Amino acid sequence: GQQLNQSPQSMFIQEGEDVSMNCTSSSIFNTWLWYKQDPGEGPVLLIALYKAGELTSNGRLTAQFGITRKDSFLNISASIPSDVGIYFCAGDYGSSNTGKLIFGQGTTLQVKP
Amino acid sequence: GAVVSQHPSRVICKSGTSVKIECRSLDFQATTMFWYRQFPKQSLMLMATSNEGSKATYEQGVEKDKFLINHASLTLSTLTVTSAHPEDSSFYICSARQGLLNTEAFFGQGTRLTVV
Numbered sequence: 001g002q003q004l005n006q007s008p009q010s011m012f013i014q015e016g017e018d019v020s021m022n023c024t025s026s027s028i029f030n031t032w033l034w035y036k037q038d039p040g041e042g043p044v045l046l047i048a049l050y051k052a053g054e055l056t057s058n059g060r061l062t063a064q065f066g067i068t069r070k071d072s073f074l075n076i077s078a079s080i081p082s083d084v085g086i087y088f089c090a091g092d093y094g095s096s097n098t099g100k101l102i103f104g105q106g107t108t109l110q111v112k113p
Numbered sequence: 114g115a116v117v118s119q120h121p122s123r124v125i126c127k128s129g130t131s132v133k134i135e136c137r138s139l140d141f142q143a144t145t146m147f148w149y150r151q152f153p154k155q156s157l158m159l160m161a162t163s164n165e166g167s168k169a170t171y172e173q174g175v176e177k178d179k180f181l182i183n184h185a186s187l188t189l190s191t192l193t194v195t196s197a198h199p200e201d202s203s204f205y206i207c208s209a210r211q212g213l214l215n216t217e218a219f220f221g222q223g224t225r226l227t228v229v
Contacts, residue, residue: 042220
């Protein structure tokens with residue numbers, strides 16, 4: 001079945017540093033999404049990508065949908081303490097935008113003030 | 114963004130009992146809702162797709178008689194964990210989708226189920 005490999009598994013960085021994480025898949029996805037989850041809460045959508053090659057920013061966040069449609073990365077610039085959390089990539093299961101998502105394993109981010 | 118509300122946020126139940134979790138879209142009509150399960154320090158796994166007015170579609174390996182889903186209106190889906198056992202203890206999260214094309218699914222805050 002389809003799987004998403006997300007890396008790194010965890011990061012511990014200094015406040016102000018930039019962060020990069022990525023997801024790869026053996027299958028093609030037509031939609032890539034990046035979420036942030038705080039402990040005990042549901043995921044919150046950060047960025048949605050719908051076209052291969054698309055590069056989208058949301059404040060200090062930038063994400064790109066890989067040309068091959070099998071990968072995506074998320075960058076966070078100038079990290080701050082509130083960036084702490086678990087970041088998940090997700091791809092839409094279907095050949096079209098079904099809304100059924102498969103998630104990566106998550107990247108736990110810790111920021112040292 | 115749109116708001117999806119889950120209730121309860123936490124529940125503890127005895128082994129063998131059933132537990133109902135509600136997922137509501139508060140300011141939009143959700144044609145489709147999804148139920149996910151998340152074990153500690155793991156990712157979210159899709160359990161089933163809930164469509165208003167029709168039967169839910171379950172992912173492979175998910176017991177439909179164990180996890181009953183009802184989507185009686187465009188703003189409410191319920192997940193009932195029947196005859197719960199300790200191994201059913203998990204974080205259950207729903208998401209709701211407003212439209213069909215390029216629309217994001219909004220997630221609820223999750224329900225922590227503990228079966229003792």
